Amino acid sequence: MPETAGPVHDAPHGEHSSRGPGxxxxxxxxxxxxxxxxxxxxxxxxxxxxxxxxxxLSALAAVIYIVATIGMARGDRTSTRVALLACTxxxxxxxxxxxxxxxxxxxxxxxTVWSHxxxxxxxxxxxxxxxxxWWLRRVRAASSGVR
Amino acid sequence: MLTxxxxxxxxxxFVVALVYAAIDRLIDNFLLGLATLVELGVVAQLVRGLFGLxxxxxxxxxxxxAAYLLTLPFVLAITVWSAIKDKTRWAMVAVAVGAFAVVxxxxxxxxxxxxxx
Numbered sequence: 129m130p131e132t133a134g135p136v137h138d139a140p141h142g143e144h145s146s147r148g149p150g151x152x153x154x155x156x157x158x159x160x161x162x163x164x165x166x167x168x169x170x171x172x173x174x175x176x177x178x179x180x181x182x183x184x185l186s187a188l189a190a191v192i193y194i195v196a197t198i199g200m201a202r203g204d205r206t207s208t209r210v211a212l213l214a215c216t217x218x219x220x221x222x223x224x225x226x227x228x229x230x231x232x233x234x235x236x237x238x239x240t241v242w243s244h245x246x247x248x249x250x251x252x253x254x255x256x257x258x259x260x261x262w263w264l265r266r267v268r269a270a271s272s273g274v275r
Numbered sequence: 276m277l278t279x280x281x282x283x284x285x286x287x288x289f290v291v292a293l294v295y296a297a298i299d300r301l302i303d304n305f306l307l308g309l310a311t312l313v314e315l316g317v318v319a320q321l322v323r324g325l326f327g328l329x330x331x332x333x334x335x336x337x338x339x340x341a342a343y344l345l346t347l348p349f350v351l352a353i354t355v356w357s358a359i360k361d362k363t364r365w366a367m368v369a370v371a372v373g374a375f376a377v378v379x380x381x382x383x384x385x386x387x388x389x390x391x392x
Contacts (some may be wrong), residue, residue, distance in 0.1 A: 146363050155369035159376045162349055164332050166342030195283060250379070 144203040145211065145267045153263055154200045156256060160249070161193035164241050171238075179238035185225055189241040189253070192218050196260060207270070212264045219257035226254070266268055277323065278385045281316040282326045286375040288313050288351075294372035296364045302355070310355045313377060317347045332391040340387045350376050367386070378385065 146154045152262035168186035176183055192214050199211025229236045236243050246253030288309050324344040331337050349383060354373030358366040 147361075148363070149368075151357070151361065151365040152372055155372045156389050158353060159346075159350055159373065163342060163380070166346050167338050168337035170341055184372040186373070254389065 135255055144201050145200045145208050145264055146234065150200060150203075150267065151206045153256075153260055154197060156252070157197040157200060157260070160241070160252065161190060161197045164190035164193055179236070182236050182240045185221075186240045186243060189218070189221065192221070200260070200264070202251070203267075208264055208268055208271075212268070215260035215264065216238070217252070219249065221257045223259065235236055235250050277316065277320060278381060281313065281381050282311045282325060282378050284309070284316060285374045287383065289371050289374035289378065292367050292374060296367035296371065299364055300367075300371070301362050302358045302367065307355070307359075310351055310374075313374065314348065314351050314355075315375065317350060317351065317381075320344070320381065320384070323347060327388070331387070336387045336391055343384050347380055348378060350380075358389070 144150070164186060168183060168190045171183045172187060196211050196214040196218065199207040199209075199214060222242040222245060225240060225242035229240075229243035239248050241249060241253050245251060276344055288306070291306055291309060295301070310336070321344050328337070328341060328344075350373045351370075354369045356368075358370045360366075
């Protein structure tokens with residue numbers, strides 16, 4: 129490909145959820161969606177009986193990551209709303225499952241993405257929905273201002 | 276050996292992509308070449324890992340190992356493709372995020388291998 133080095137300008141953010149810093153969020157959500165989907169699918173297929181609750185929660189988390197990724201990447205009004213809902217569910221999930229995994233460890237014989245507040249993933253699952261909600265609300269506010 | 280080289284190359288890609296983002300430089304042949312090298316390493320790791328999968332003790336980590344092996348080739352492919360398509364500094368940060376994920380997931384693969392293989 130030709131050399132394309134040179135000064136660039138940021139995409140006009142505030143209008144589309146996958147532009148500007150949203151590009152990073154889409155990338156992180158996409159990576160988590162891929163990893164969580166693959167892992168939970170194999171866990172359910174290979175040894176579901178070992179920790180059904182944990183594996184089902186992992187699968188749920190994976191689906192929510194997929195929905196959030198697609199919603200942010202599409203960036204239209206409805207998609208942004210769906211992504212915002214997905215991020216909210218994700219935040220509630222990581223807080224509730226995180227707390228339960230400490231309170232009732234016997235219910236979680238194997239780790240999920242959300243158990244121990246996402247410590248197995250460097251607490252990214254805890255921080256990400258907060259960033260996602262902040263970003264999507266900002267995008268929505270900017271879009272409302274434009275319209 | 277492959278793990279060390281792959282981690283070093285991905286870490287270099289992470290730093291270079293961040294520097295590019297900081298100085299408003301778009302993806303060019305050097306960064307694309309570096310990303311291609313990392314991707315080749317990831318694919319080599321996938322092949323090696325799939326052949327060694329049977330040597331890992333049965334346990335929950337097998338799923339993580341296989342999932343990470345299969346996921347890794349897509350991480351850089353998607354973030355680099357995104358940086359080619361969307362020519363902004365934020366796309367370069369996304370490449371850096373992808374490179375960082377390659378470092379972390381490769382180290383996790385090695386950890387599982389050392390513990391269970």
